[in-house]
Amino acid sequence: MTSLRDGNPRVREIRVPTLCVSEPLTQGAQKCFKEVIDVSSGDPHRAGMKPITFIRQVLAVCLYPQLLEDETLPLDVRRRAQRLLQACDGESLGSYTASSGLPHVRQSIAEFIMKRDAGVPAYSRNIFISAGAQRALMVVVKLLSGGEGQRQTGVLTPRPCPHTLPALLREAGVAAVPYRLAGGRGWAVDVSEMQRAVRSCRGRCEPRALYISNPGNPTGHVQDRRSIQDVLEFAAAQRLVLLVDEVYQDSVHGQDREFISYKRVLFEMGSEFWQAVELVSFHSLSCATVAECGLRAGYLEAVNMDPGVMHFVDTLLCTDISTPVPGQLALDLMLDPPKPGDPSYGTHIQEILLRRNTLSHNAQRALGLLRELPGVSCQPAEGGIYLYPHLQLPAEIRERAQMLGMEADAFYRQKLLEEEGLLVGAGQQGGTGGSPHLRLCVLLPPETLEEVLSRLRSFHLRLMNADISRV
């Protein structure tokens, strides 16, 4: 059978925006790259990270149950597959599920949350599975939307924020009310900025919710308990629904940092606050360490949400009919992995640790190199999968970009793509006096990261040393 796999060169298709490759940036520039590397957004499998064996084995058996007889597969894989099949109507992944998800998986999620939060109660009835966290967020934002003019719903939104968020808010018909993160302090959350934002939007819209990501996307900041408390007190005082994007909860890699959920802190603040804040937390199969983006699943947990509103969450999810079943089952496998003593435990824990070590190593390695580049500064990331460096480009380059009708960072990114075949993400203005940032995903195989850094370094040094009249 090896002949089937040999002789078929690994073809990697990568989506690249159509761009005209212009004249060489400087004499001697290299344009001969073998393939474009895209680190603009998080897609670890595309970049060559391997899937987690246990998840894939169980899903394969669920799809083709004759594999239950295959004794080369570990016993816990087959047992788990059988249990999951029994949780599906007609014991088939081909059946619809309730629009809120399979009861069995919702229960697994509740149990995972309770364990994660040191016993803070979680109930499956408050959990809704969706085709990705983005979809769940859209449903909730749509429910909060409404009003026109001064009464239009406003959502407090960090700057910088996840690159997909502004389009989502626009599509849902709500106004984004920006609050700046503290770029000079590792992108920490600053409640006085939130207060300023609320005051600033008076007469323009009515703030009804506060969106925050922790670990921060794309900043990599991880909030401590004190910071989370401050936000919760602010939300309680302002009566804002808290939309907490916790999709990178299992990717905290900063030294002495740990993930604490907003829900846990809220609970531990005592009953006065516990009843006072409506909170929705989001998690995702795509952004977690397992990075199963293509299977499309995520979930929300609603805390203190009005039952009437919960009913509408379900109703809106109904328009999707149901979340893809392989993704739902993968959520179950991610949140309830093999335990010590199970045949798959050794391999599984090794794969997970390798992945976390890779992320942590890569974040350090990239930070070190970025900080060596002239005109580049970068805060260390403590969590998530991005670095978010700041560019200080010479005036000549900024003017050149302006002449071409482009922002300086767009000019930089386009040239980087043309010259080196490296696609990096756009940053956002805000909190830093309007100077440009780049977004780089660092959850990659280490050898790919080296290639990324080498291309970036070589381009950057060439650009900074170039005779700008030739750019």
Place this chain on the structure above:
Amino acid sequence: MTSLRDGNPRVREIRVPTLCVSEPLTQGAQKCFKEVIDVSSGDPHRAGMKPITFIRQVLAVCLYPQLLEDETLPLDVRRRAQRLLQACDGESLGSYTASSGLPHVRQSIAEFIMKRDAGVPAYSRNIFISAGAQRALMVVVKLLSGGEGQRQTGVLTPRPCPHTLPALLREAGVAAVPYRLAGGRGWAVDVSEMQRAVRSCRGRCEPRALYISNPGNPTGHVQDRRSIQDVLEFAAAQRLVLLVDEVYQDSVHGQDREFISYKRVLFEMGSEFWQAVELVSFHSLSCATVAECGLRAGYLEAVNMDPGVMHFVDTLLCTDISTPVPGQLALDLMLDPPKPGDPSYGTHIQEILLRRNTLSHNAQRALGLLRELPGVSCQPAEGGIYLYPHLQLPAEIRERAQMLGMEADAFYRQKLLEEEGLLVGAGQQGGTGGSPHLRLCVLLPPETLEEVLSRLRSFHLRLMNADISRV
């Protein structure tokens, strides 16, 4: 390994609306059913139909590529899996795809369409993959929506129509403009009814699109070429965008009936019409014979659509990030199945034929029984997976329902569920003087259908013969 499968009784969980089971309908009524059978909507795997082996084998290998080495799997399965893996970024189902779908699968769909339509050209750039046909329809309807009051978008909608359609149109913010199907003539399409509908909505909304399902859902009517031409001429004259739901295209089972696509007829009507009608056709993995509802995939093909509009289809699909990859690959496998000579061909064709024969046999069998019941009439279904019988209930029962504040058919359905554990779908008023219909999915294992018919018959006869004062 058999021990794993033995001793684990097949548990079938079926979602049932919460209902208080009331007192027995009549003396001697049986209330001891083992499980509820739900034939209210199409979910063949839940009902016990088996998945198609080739599709499941290839997907299992794609999810766990070590199975490429498993020589107990047919060679064409492993080759196909390898080809599909190469079509995925990073050769993993865990990568995102473009929001419009994998280019390889879009190309397969275009080739399938061209073959189906005897060479009428189809281009992958006009095909958009989505998480089900319903999602694709929602995207297009949203693009057509807009306007307020008299200028609000109206969509001509058949009565009866798919049970999911009214909610979809409401959610998209368009007005449904009903046109009646000819209940007395096998639910044929009547263009004069469409003309009446257009006239009737003047001053209330602005009709911009015409929705039609062929084969008809839930009617089972299959349009012939002449009927399709009439609708196309009407759409051209009225400048309506045609939204053609062709999700049951591979489920035509009426004698001497065949599926002809709207696109093919339009093309063959000549260039005068070909340029004049904007048409969007929908197909689905869930409604096709393979019935892989849980994998969530479908697609639309846009014909003569403005490129600017196509761009927005892509943009709206972007909010879903991407369609689940297992579903996309299953579409490819469904539309490009094993060919004569391939190792899997024999089993595959046998499974597909068995399924089609089951559908055709069940539709006949159920029709025969329904027509024997007093007060029930039913048009034969020529395609799709439903029967749509008409109920003529005695005045006493209608009055009894009214006293309970219920429609007569809702009363009937509730009693049927309580007494016999059989859940059937609601019909819609319209075209039949407002008298009630039921919707029954007949794509079930024949033994399950027998159980369904036996419960229905026993309940119906009991009801019709009951002393109504005791109901």
